[in-house]
Amino acid sequence: MRAAAADLGFEVAAVASVEPLDRDRAALEAWLAAGRHGDMGYLAEDPARRSRPSALLPEARSVVVVAVEHETSAAPFVAEGRYGRVARYAWGRDYHVVVGERLGRLADELGRRLGRAVRARSLVDGAPLLERALAVRSGLGFVGKNTMVILPGRGSWWLLGELLLDVELEPTPPVEGLSCGSCRRCLDDCPTAAFVGPGALDARRCLSYLSIEHRGPIPRELRTAMGAWVFGCDVCQEVCPFNRFGKPTRWPELRAEAGVGPRLDLVATLSIDTDEAFRARFRGTPLARPKRRGLLRNAAVVARNVGATATVPALRDRVLFDPEPLVRGHAYWALAGLDPALARALARWTIPMDPDPFVRDEAQAALDGAP
Ligand code: B12
Numbered sequence: 001m002r003a004a005a006a007d008l009g010f011e012v013a014a015v016a017s018v019e020p021l022d023r024d025r026a027a028l029e030a031w032l033a034a035g036r037h038g039d040m041g042y043l044a045e046d047p048a049r050r051s052r053p054s055a056l057l058p059e060a061r062s063v064v065v066v067a068v069e070h071e072t073s074a075a076p077f078v079a080e081g082r083y084g085r086v087a088r089y090a091w092g093r094d095y096h097v098v099v100g101e102r103l104g105r106l107a108d109e110l111g112r113r114l115g116r117a118v119r120a121r122s123l124v125d126g127a128p129l130l131e132r133a134l135a136v137r138s139g140l141g142f143v144g145k146n147t148m149v150i151l152p153g154r155g156s157w158w159l160l161g162e163l164l165l166d167v168e169l170e171p172t173p174p175v176e177g178l179s180c181g182s183c184r185r186c187l188d189d190c191p192t193a194a195f196v197g198p199g200a201l202d203a204r205r206c207l208s209y210l211s212i213e214h215r216g217p218i219p220r221e222l223r224t225a226m227g228a229w230v231f232g233c234d235v236c237q238e239v240c241p242f243n244r245f246g247k248p249t250r251w252p253e254l255r256a257e258a259g260v261g262p263r264l265d266l267v268a269t270l271s272i273d274t275d276e277a278f279r280a281r282f283r284g285t286p287l288a289r290p291k292r293r294g295l296l297r298n299a300a301v302v303a304r305n306v307g308a309t310a311t312v313p314a315l316r317d318r319v320l321f322d323p324e325p326l327v328r329g330h331a332y333w334a335l336a337g338l339d340p341a342l343a344r345a346l347a348r349w350t351i352p353m354d355p356d357p358f359v360r361d362e363a364q365a366a367l368d369g370a371p
Pocket residue numbers: 023024025027028031040043087088089124125126127128129130131132133143146147148149150156157158159160161199201203206208209212213231232233234236
């Protein structure tokens with residue numbers, strides 16, 4: 001199996017059994033019960049299913065777990081009063097498609113080598129399965145205090161994928177004796193204090209959740225902490241000593257030049273005025289996920305945080321003409337920081353006119369000079 005995987009570019013591959021992941025299921029249920037998933041309702045739909053690989057393919061006898069390194073070697077980020085930062089996993093093409101497609105080819109290749117048709121299902125992120133728990137069981141790595149699966153000697157800049165197979169493969173043993181020890185850098189350096197303890201993340205405070213998964217407004221008290229992160233966040237991995245030795249990915253589709261790369265021009269982003277134009281710009285990249293309204297919401301927050309005064313004309317247009325209340329409201333917050341006089345003038349006009357209560361609240365806050 002490993003040879004076939006390596007031929008397809010899966011340098012790191014291991015095997016897990018399909019037994020239910022009972023301990024991890026309990027951890028997931030406790031996490032859900034505490035409401036730490038925020039509005040990711042799909043995670044709460046059927047937690048038992050997430051811990052049973054065979055629920056996704058009843059004939060499954062083993063799971064091949066792969067780890068794919070994404071781009072890691074970042075030049076220091078400079079906002080230059082104009083750019084927002086993109087998390088590394090999202091620099092290239094959409095990994096769901098890229099990795100899923102190669103896993104499909106791996107299934108075909110394994111069938112060819114076995115000389116029989118193989119029943120298989122490939123999974124990358126989207127399916128209801130506890131992928132980290134399976135990776136740990138397969139021996140790919142251990143879970144750090146930042147909740148990431150860390151590969152021994154290679155760190156955590158790795159995405160996970162799985163191939164459920166109706167083939168009995170010998171499971172590979174879990175990693176023994178590796179842990180974070182007394183380190184707690186990720187817990188201390190998270191910009192929003194999103195960790196409630198080692199290995200326990202409250203997604204509602206996590207910038208990755210807020211900028212990608214969350215559909216509503218960014219809570220006012222977390223906007224400044226968002227800093228320059230316009231899509232995702234890498235802080236709890238950047239500070240991790242296990243990630244000292246990042247190197248360029250061997251997957252050309254995941255390199256910066258294949259997608260949006262490490263930074264986003266905020267003026268250009270805030271000037272995208274239709275969903276069509278948004279799709280044309282971001283189709284096939286992870287940045288399509290939050291849709292135009294989510295990404296422009298983020299861009300507005302970051303514009304204020306990095307002092308992007310060049311975005312003021314685009315922000316004024318968003319306030320005046322954008323069809324999405326989410327965008328109009330956040331554009332107000334940005335303008336209130338970048339050009340308070342303009343924000344106040346527009347607010348006086350908007351407050352009696354705008355049909356949306358969230359936008360009126362943001363306009364009022366701009367008028368009052370709220371932080
Ligand atoms: C929902 C989700 C998120 C949420 C919540 C993250 C979280 N930590 O729970 C948000 C939006 C915040 C998020 C952010 C990110 N995500 Co995400 N996310 C997921 C998703 C879809 C489900 C995770 C989940 O079920 N969370 C619920 C918690 C309870 O489960 P868990 O994180 O898997 O934790 C397990 C272990 O930690 C362990 N565990 C934890 N506590 C305890 C306690 C005990 C006693 C035991 C026994 C076990 C245990 O068991 C848990 C359940 O198995 C997975 C894909 C998947 N289907 O699994 C990707 C996934 C975890 N994300 C991934 C990535 C890359 C990211 C980001 C780095 C993206 C970015 N740069 O912005 C950040 C990292 C933030 C962070 N520190 O987690 C990768 C992680 C790869 C890796 N090396 O670990 C995954 C696997 C996607 C993939 N296929 O590659 N993500």
